[in-house]
Amino acid sequence: MELTAFELLSALFILVLAAFVGYEVVSKVPTMLHTPLMSGANAVHGVIVVGAMLVAATSEGPVRIALALIGVILGTINVVGGFVVTDRMLEMFKKRPGER
Amino acid sequence: MDELNIWQIATFFVWLVGSVTFILALKFLASPKTARTGNLLGAGGMAVVIAWTFLTYDLASPESEPGMLSNWWIILVGGVIGAVAGTLGARRVPMTAMPQMVAIFNGAGGGAAAVVAIAEFLEFADHGEGLLPLPFVIASLLGAVIGGVALTGSVVAFGKLQGIVTARPYMLPGQQLITGALFLTMLLIGVYVAGFENSIPLFLVFCAIALVAGVVLTMPIGGADMPVVVSLLNSYTGIAVAASGFVLSNYALLIAGTLVGASGAILTQLMTKAMNRSLFNVLFAGFGTAGGAAAAGEEGEEQLRETNAEDVAVLMAYGKRVIIVPGYGMAVAQAQGPVRELMDLLVAKGVDVQFAIHPVAGRMPGHMNVLLAEANVPYDRLKEMDEINDDFADTDVALVIGANDVVNPSAREEGSPISGMPILNVDAAQNIVVLKRGRGTGFAGIPNPLFSNEKTAMLFGDAKPSIEALVQGVKQA
Numbered sequence: 264m265e266l267t268a269f270e271l272l273s274a275l276f277i278l279v280l281a282a283f284v285g286y287e288v289v290s291k292v293p294t295m296l297h298t299p300l301m302s303g304a305n306a307v308h309g310v311i312v313v314g315a316m317l318v319a320a321t322s323e324g325p326v327r328i329a330l331a332l333i334g335v336i337l338g339t340i341n342v343v344g345g346f347v348v349t350d351r352m353l354e355m356f357k358k359r360p361g362e363r
Numbered sequence: 364m365d366e367l368n369i370w371q372i373a374t375f376f377v378w379l380v381g382s383v384t385f386i387l388a389l390k391f392l393a394s395p396k397t398a399r400t401g402n403l404l405g406a407g408g409m410a411v412v413i414a415w416t417f418l419t420y421d422l423a424s425p426e427s428e429p430g431m432l433s434n435w436w437i438i439l440v441g442g443v444i445g446a447v448a449g450t451l452g453a454r455r456v457p458m459t460a461m462p463q464m465v466a467i468f469n470g471a472g473g474g475a476a477a478v479v480a481i482a483e484f485l486e487f488a489d490h491g492e493g494l495l496p497l498p499f500v501i502a503s504l505l506g507a508v509i510g511g512v513a514l515t516g517s518v519v520a521f522g523k524l525q526g527i528v529t530a531r532p533y534m535l536p537g538q539q540l541i542t543g544a545l546f547l548t549m550l551l552i553g554v555y556v557a558g559f560e561n562s563i564p565l566f567l568v569f570c571a572i573a574l575v576a577g578v579v580l581t582m583p584i585g586g587a588d589m590p591v592v593v594s595l596l597n598s599y600t601g602i603a604v605a606a607s608g609f610v611l612s613n614y615a616l617l618i619a620g621t622l623v624g625a626s627g628a629i630l631t632q633l634m635t636k637a638m639n640r641s642l643f644n645v646l647f648a649g650f651g652t653a654g655g656a657a658a659a660g661e662e663g664e665e666q667l668r669e670t671n672a673e674d675v676a677v678l679m680a681y682g683k684r685v686i687i688v689p690g691y692g693m694a695v696a697q698a699q700g701p702v703r704e705l706m707d708l709l710v711a712k713g714v715d716v717q718f719a720i721h722p723v724a725g726r727m728p729g730h731m732n733v734l735l736a737e738a739n740v741p742y743d744r745l746k747e748m749d750e751i752n753d754d755f756a757d758t759d760v761a762l763v764i765g766a767n768d769v770v771n772p773s774a775r776e777e778g779s780p781i782s783g784m785p786i787l788n789v790d791a792a793q794n795i796v797v798l799k800r801g802r803g804t805g806f807a808g809i810p811n812p813l814f815s816n817e818k819t820a821m822l823f824g825d826a827k828p829s830i831e832a833l834v835q836g837v838k839q840a
Contacts, residue, residue, distance in 0.1 A: 271498055274609055274617060281618045284386055285625030291393045294637070294722045294747055297630060298729035300392050302465050303402055304626050305597050307385045308472050310409060310619040311604045312445075313416050314479040314611055319437040320420050327482055331434070332441050334478035339445025340452070341472035342413075346406040347453035348464055353402055355458075355736035356395040 299352045306345025312338030370419050377415045378615040384408025385619050389626060395742055412615050458737050459694045461730070463524040466517045466593045469600055473513025476603035476620075480506030481570060483610050488561040500557040502609040507566070508549060508573040510603035513596045515577030520593050523586045530586025538583055539647075545576045580646070587768075588645050590723075590730075591634050595642070598627025637722035638784055670820035672829065675760075675796050676836025680708075682759030682794075684715040686751065688787055689731045690724050692765010692800060696826035699738035702764065705830055706740060708837045718744055719751045719761075719787050721769035752788045761792035763813075765799065765826050771811045795819040798829050 292300050315334030322331045384404050391401025417438060449468070456464045484503040487495055494500075522528030535541055552569045556562055584592055601623030608616025635642050679685050687706070693699060706716045718740065724731045732745055746754075755761060763770055770789040773779040789795055795818050813819060822829055 270612060274612075274614075277614060277617055278605065278621050281382075281621035282625040285389070285622040286629050288386060288389045288622075289626040289629045292389075293393070294633075295720065295729050295732035295742070295745060296392050296395065296398060297633070298461065298465075298733050299398060299402075300389070300626075300729075301594055301597055301630060302461070302468075303388055303392060303405065304601070304623045304630075305465055305469050305472065306402075306409075307388065307405060307619050308476075308597075308601045308604045308623040309468075310381070310385075310412065310616055311472055311475045311479065311600075311607060312442075313412060314604070314607045314613060314616050315441070315475050316413070316416050316438050317420070317611055317613065318479050318482045319434045319441075321486065322434050322437065322482075327485060328434070328437060330478050330482040330485075331437050334475045334482065335438055335441025336445040336448075337471040337478065338475035339442050340449040341468050341475060342409060342449070343446045344449030344453045344464070344468045344471070346402065346409070347450055348456070348461070348468070349402050350399065350406075351453065352458075352461065352733050353395075353399040355733060356398060356742060 296356075299349055299356075302345060302349040302352060306342060306349055309338060309342025309345050312342050314338070374415065374419065375614070377412055378613070378618075381408045381412035381615045382618040382622075385622060389622070457697075458734055459697065460525070461733065462590055462593060463521050466521040466524065466589075466596070469593065469597050470514050470517030470521065473510045473517060473596070473600040473603055475510075476600060476607050477507050477510030477514060477570065477573070479607045480504075480510060480603070480610060481566070483607075484561075484566055485563060488563050488566070494558075495561050497557060499610060500561065501553075502606045504553045504557065504566075504569065506603050506606035506610060507570045508553075508576075509599050509606065511570055511573030512577040512580065513599040513603060515574045516581040516592070516596045516599075517577075519578055519581040520589050520596065523581075523584075524589050528582075530589075532585045533582040535579065535582070538579075542576070542579055545572055545579060548572055549576070584646065591631060591638075591642075591645050594627055594631040594634055595646075598624050598631060601625075601627055634723065638781075640784075667814055667821050668817075668819065670796065670822055672822065672832035673836045675762075675820070675822060676833050677840050678794055678796070679714065679760050679762070679833070680712055680837050680840035682714055684717070684754075684758045685709060685760045685762060686717050686719050686755060686758045686789075686792065688719045688721075688724075688761060688763045688766050688770060688789060689735065690721075690764060690766025690769060692767075692798065692826050694725050694730065694734055694765075696765065696800075698764065698826040698830050699734045699740075701827060701830040701834055703735070703738040703740050705834050705837065706744070708834060712837070712840075716744065717746050717751060717754070719748065719755075719789075720745050721748055721766070721787050722785075724766055724769050748785060748787055755788045755791040758792045760794045760796060761789045763789060763795065763797045764830070767799075767811055770813055772813055772816075773811070789813060790816055790818070793818070796822060798822045798824075798826050800825060 315338045319331035322328045388401045388405025391397040480503045523530050549569055549572050552565050556565050601620045605617050605620030608620055635645055709716050720731050770787050772790050774781045774784040774786045790813055
């Protein structure tokens with residue numbers, strides 16, 4: 264947690280640029296793929312499981328260990344469930360061979 | 364500037380690779396052809412980031428002994444439980460219940476973000492001397508409040524979509540006042556915790572209020588608007604994750620969270636635009652409370668022309684062009700399979716069959732596309748509203764399956780709650796057949812003059828048996 268001013272400013276730059284990328288990328292997605300998009304984006308923020316892992320790594324004492332465990336469980340549900348359910352949706356969009 | 368060891372430098376590159384795959388996952392969703400590859404790519408990138416963190420954490424932190432991440436058992440136990448629960452949920456859920464599932468996964472992510480923010484604050488508030496740096500405390504507070512709201516808000520959204528919690532907008536007496544008071548209290552506590560004393564008990568009170576706020580904010584929103592809410596909460600979770608990434612100085616979290624925060628926000632905006640309503644109207648208007656009772660009274664007086672499956676089947680089988688307009692009624696009845704059979708039979712008879720998909724048909728944008736794709740309807744037969752609206756005029760039969768508000772012509776006139784919402788021009792077709800479960804009004808509780816149109820014939824009953832009867836009819840025609 265030794266944030267330097269440089270790190271702080273870099274993080275701010277990344278934040279702003281990533282927001283623009285998100286905006287641009289999503290603007291090009293057709294309506295019919297909006298449900299998978301919501302689900303896919305949902306899976307991407309499952310990366311929070313990495314944060315929960317970092318908490319777990321430095322955990323001492325029952326409270327923080329319990330929090331870390333809850334965080335890892337919830338984060339894993341988000342990331343695994345998110346990608347699997349998105350894949351299930353997208354699987355249906357494949358064209359069958361020989362279809363008109 | 365501190366020297367970075369080789370593992371720390373490598374970690375930055377792994378974050379970079381992960382971030383690029385996340386962006387590509389969203390970018391590839393621009394076409395159905397590449398969408399699945401994109402999702403797998405994103406999942407792959409995610410797996411690499413997670414595995415790397417697990418295997419190299421201690422190498423990358425200079426103060427600890429090299430080796431595997433300490434407390435690795437927490438991660439294994441939690442990971443296995445989460446993976447099993449997530450996979451089972453994702454595999455077992457029927458396609459119609461997709462919106463709920465996304466809501467619950469989103470709630471899990473929001474909860475995880477809140478937990479991370481809380482744990483980090485506890486850690487440093489315990490050991491710290493003097494006040495913690497302001498950016499750190501602000502990011503922790505943001506992660507906790509946004510994650511907390513996303514968690515309980517998603518749970519309420521799940522309950523509403525699943526029918527456990529009333530889908531009707533539920534307003535507390537003095538709703539605005541309560542919401543205002545909750546946020547003012549959080550603001551005051553936040554300022555105190557950040558600026559005056561890093562108090563752990565107050566921080567926890569702050570988190571508890573955030574959980575309550577998530578419920579209070581979501582309850583007044585009607586079930587029909589839940590998809591918009593899920594999308595918004597998805598965006599919130601993204602922001603909470605970004606805040607956690609800031610707290611942990613982890614760029615993978617920062618980038619992925621911001622990406623989702625921004626994309627969720629624009630998606631929410633696209634959805635409200637399709638309904639021609641503002642986000643403010645969706646969140647605070649208690650849409651669907653007023654119209655319901657009055658509308659039900661009027662409907663009874665209208666003369667509706669009833670028809671039977673045989674007549675409709677003949678009408679379609681000898682028509683040149685049929686446009687099918689699916690709605691939520693098709694989803695609840697799980698009628699997509701029979702609909703596809705109907706399409707195949709009509710196509711075999713030389714009828715041009717298209718599907719007209721309104722942007723907000725069903726409970727989520729693209730909901731109908733997913734269901735019809737599940738039933739193997741080729742996606743080039745699915746037309747978006749702007750693409751097909753001019754074709755209704757030379758269409759023999761428009762078959763409306765359990766859709767209501769998206770084909771309601773009163774949207775074109777002033778004074779209706781849905782005034783200005785773009786609709787499908789179903790009323791331009793030569794013949795209109797409406798499949799409807801009962802005589803009640805639609806989800807928004809607004810009377811629909813399309814049903815009393817002289818070109819309209821009503822086929823009452825659950826969509827699935829109705830469509831099956833049509834299939835039989837077309838076979839004999």
